[in-house]
Amino acid sequence: MYGLNITAMYPVDLPDVGETELFSAAGQYLSALAATPCSNEWFQSTQTEKVEINATNVRPLQLFKDEQPACEVLALHPPDDQTKAVALYLHGKWWHLDDVLRTSSKSRHGLVSAQSMMERVIVFLLSRVVERPSLGEAFSLHPRTESCKVLWKDNQAVGFYTVKHKGSLCDGWTSCCYLLPVLDTVLVRRSCRRRGFGIQMLQDFCSSFSSEEFLGLSSPLSPSMVAVVRSFLQQHEEYREHLYEVEAPGGWAQRRNIWLNIRLGRYSLGLTEESGLTSGHTQQHKGSNSLQQTCEMDLTSLEYL
Structure with missing residues (x-):
């Protein structure tokens, strides 16, 4: 799609997308799901479990504290627990949360300033989804202009800090x-x-x-x-x-x-x-x-x- 070996890369390593593109892709995908309620698509969440991908199992999540312009990412959740996210829709496909927090780039090591939209998605994912038992008990959203650094260790995002x-x-x-x-x-x-x-x-x-x-x-x-x-x-x-x-x-x-x-x-x-x-x-x-x-x-x- 991008002239890259996608199988060896993760969302943060792919060409970055803007807020408008991310929001537009989310809206188009939701519309497509609503038009085909029985798509028979599944996401393998674990080695033994999979989640059906349909309009009732997908919801948009607001990325930033400020609401305008809107910027959302789609999350897939099990049908019996709408507070638990198992995957995010990025770059035209569903990614396991662990993969969204990974990188194949050797340049991402230690503390790195969050510059791209995917890096801001990682900050959102850490603070709102991964380290919380439910989406309803998450950290407050961060403003889109707030400065932050992501801490990378062994090709994984292990934390972050923000600065006023x-x-x-x-x-x-x-x-x-x-x-x-x-x-x-x-x-x-x-x-x-x-x-x-x-x-x-x-x-x-x-x-x-x-x-x-x-x-x-x-x-x-x-x-x-x-x-x-x-x-x-x-x-x-x-x-x-x-x-x-x-x-x-x-x-x-x-x-x-x-x-x-x-x-x-x-x-x-x-x-x-x-x-x-x-x-x-x-x-x-x-x-x-x-x-x-x-x-x-x-x-x-x-x-x-």
Whole structure:
């Protein structure tokens, strides 16, 4: 189709598609399914199970927080569980979720900025589908303009983090802008925890803005995130006076020095807490200038992050 060996490649490795093309392809496919309710097409979800592909088993999922222009991807789910996705429709075919998160490109290693639409689909898939028991209990959608990096390890996407840049708007209804770069969301896949990826992403964030005097982490910090920052600051004393927990837009009245508050015992590390956090969580500020702080870590073994 593209003059490439598709059998050896994955969606992120194929020529990228734009938002309009992705949305159009989804609409056309849904229309075709509605016109042929008995297509007798099946998707092999596991070695022993397959799912029928019909209009009742396919639903569009919104990719970004902002609704206009619309950008959706199609998900296939079992007929008995509409909250569970087993495949995504990309590049004219159905792909298993594991394959959407894979790459055959050697250049994708470590932390790589998400530039293409397929890379943004990977961020969506990690935060909304793969690491959640159901689509109804997912992370908040990210704005399409939000900066993010995907962490690649052994040809798989194992996590990501997002950043609110200095000077970017805090929200869509005020003129307030962030006064410093802010690390907003961190996620590590369950199967890849205890390997130091949380600290690796925090280190990359700090290194990426080395010219900035102060850096922020969106408030409130989860207990698991506090533990990650504590381990990082124990190793990197030079950042102790520069990392702040902040509320938007990040003025001095909206900042708290993280290391100082760790030393004062104002954070709960939650080392014995397992309920509600081991699969990630979203905490939302009250007020118009809210920030999102999420962290996906293993609370039972934070010393190995």
